[in-house]
Amino acid sequence: MSINILNSQRNDIKDDESLKQLGFIELAKKKVAALEKELGRKPTACVVTFGCQMNARDSEKLLATLKLAGYEEVETEDADFVIYNTCTVRDNADQRVYGRLGQCSNHKKNNPHMKIAICGCLMxxxxxxxxIQKSYRFVDLIFGTHNIYKFAELLNSCLDSDRMIIDIWKETDRIVEDLPVLRKYAFKSGVNIxxxxxxxxxxxxxPYVRxxxxxxxxxxxxxxxxxxxxxxVKEVMLLGQNVNSxxxxxxxxxxxxxxxxxxxxMVCEVEGIERVRFMTPHPKDFSDDVIDVIAGNPKIARHIHLPLQAGNNEVLRRMNRKYTKEQFIDLALKIRERIPDVAITTDIIVGFPGEGEAEVDDTIDVIKKVQFDNAFTFIYSKRAGTPAAKFEDQVPEEEVKKNFDKLLKVVQDTARDQASKHQGKVETVLVESVNEQDESLLTGRMSNxxxxxxxxxxxLIGEMVRVSLDECHGFYYMGSRV
Ligand code: SF4
Structure with a gap:
């Protein structure tokens, strides 16, 4: 990554806490320099991210701190400092973290200088x-979501100590501004709102972990x-769990x-910003003024991710989603009418307690009426500590699988039909990378x-270019520059 670390200069910074953390980075620098001398090479660091875009953004801040302290970024977990930024939305994300931690302990046996940290929602x-205290005693540092801003301070303590450091806060009302951040892309960035x-x-x-x-x-x-x-940066993605509140x-x-x-x-008015995305809105708060602003402003991406989760009213009530099937359909069709070139994508959970085939048929009915451009479908994952985990009518795995397959087929058929609608059009594309399979090709993203x-x-990477959409291949296009 060759781009600069944003907010690493003192005169950029207005928040005292951020200045304090910059002081800790200076202290850490001395310790990392001493380690470099001892090792005879630059110490390396690896940040492993699980979960959503909010976590990805947090990881960019963790990485900036490590790089400013003197570590060289690597992608492999045999680094001198490895940090796992965890997710807990689904049970398999938990299991993957524990599996990776187990493997990491082998690296630590070969490298006595290695430090292992773990943070994020699971913590x-x-x-x-x-x-972790009981079964993964080789972990050096544990912290949570509320105090991630003091990573530089925790890094110092960790470099000074051979004991496991645990710093978890139950809650916070603080937002620390101006922390250093190393962006993955030079031309686009997430922005927490x-x-x-x-x-x-x-x-x-x-809500319990964030x-x-x-x-x-x-x-x-x-x-x-x-x-x-x-x-x-030309494109920003405004981030929040529920951006329209x-x-x-x-x-x-x-x-x-x-x-x-x-x-x-206000964001669209910032000079130089050519495309604005947001993730994730809640259907219950999607007001007409937001639809009007999107409709009237071509800088705002023609893509709205609108999580449905379920299409049966009783399931929606028990999920506490605060909208009905009919309200969701009305909203989606209103968005389609006001913003005709918009792509609407969604999240759907299959197998919520009490959801049988008839209830899944209601969800399928919504998919057919709204014609989602794509849907991320998930099998319900029971999370300890949530009300639904205590619901007695959990659905047997076999039935969930059958319903999931039925729903997935409708999702895929609908998405294929929707994607092919753009054939022959000319669209503006933000060029993101060289194609992974064929180096003569570039890969870009349309507004939708x-x-x-x-x-x-x-x-051309980082540029907006006009591309003719020549051939639809299911979920992507082969195109040519015009
Ligand atoms: S809106 Fe619902 S699903 Fe989304 S983060 Fe909040 S509680 Fe979770």
Whole structure:
């Protein structure tokens, strides 16, 4: 990664806590330099990320701290400092972390200087920390989601100590601005606009591990995006668990209290920003003013990810989703009418307690009516500590599998039909990379998030180019520059 670390200069920084952490990075630098001398080579660091885009953004901050401290980034887990940024939304994500940790202990046996850290959502579950204390005693540092901003401080303590350091906070109302961040891409970046979630869907662990909703000040968000634009970023993705409840937590009369629609407008006005995405909105809060702003502003991506989760009203009620099947369909069709070129994608859970074939047929009915451009389908994963885990009518695995396969077929057929609609059009594509399979091709993304591969030179990476969509191959296009 050849791009600069944003916010690593003291004069960029307005938040005292961030300045304090920069001081800890200076201290860590001395310790990493001493290690370099002892090893006779530059110490290496590897950040392993599980889960969602919020975690990916957090990992960019962890990596920036490690690089500023003097580590060289590597992709392999035999590094001198390995950190796992964990997810706990699904049970298999937990199991994967424990599997990787087990393998990592072998590397540590060969490298006495190695440090292993683990952070993120899974660490906010008390059972998980106990398990690591008991069965993975070789771990050096454990921290959670609420104090990730003090990673530089924790890194110092970890480099000083041979004992396991555990620092988990139950909650926080703090948002620390201006932490250093190393972006994965030079031309696009995620931007957190809020943290936490107040919705308490009954299957979801997020509100327990990420805390209550906290919105960033619009001034801080715009300031960050202006810096990103000055640094060459063309596309931003506004991130939050529930972006369209942005600002609900500000007090009435507070000058920061603006709506998500207004924030979208402000972000579009930042010079240099050519495309604005957001992830994830909640259908219950998707108001008409947001639809109007998207419809009237071509900079806002023609892609809305609108999680349905289920299409049966009783299942939706028991999930605590706070909308009905009919309300969801009305909203999606209204969006399609007002923004005709929009792609609507969704998340669907199959196998929620009490969901039999008839209930899944309701979900299939929604898929057919809304014609989703794509859907991420998941088998319900029982998460200890959530209300749904205690529901008695858990569905047998075989029945879930049968319903899942039936639903998946409809999702795939619908998505294929939707994708082929663009054949022959000319679209603006943000070029992201050289194609992994064929180096003569570039890969870019349309405003509606569809991937396009076309012939071109790699100096076009990061540019917006016009591409004709020649051949639809299911979920992507082969195109040519015009
Ligand atoms: S909206 Fe529901 S599913 Fe999404 S993070 Fe919040 S509780 Fe979880």
């Amino acid at each position: 906010q579950e008390p059972g998980a920390v106990e398990k 809020m943290f936490g979630c107040d919705n308490y869907c009954t299957y979801c662990i997020v 805390g209550r909703e906290r919105s960033r000040s619009p001034k801080d968000i715009v300031r960050e995006i202006e810096k990103l634009a000055a640094d060459g 942005y600002g609900f937590d500000f007090k009435d009369g507070d000058s920061d209290k603006i709506s998500f629609a207004k924030l979208l407008e 998030n569809t991937l396009v591969h076309f012939k071109g030179e790699k100096d």
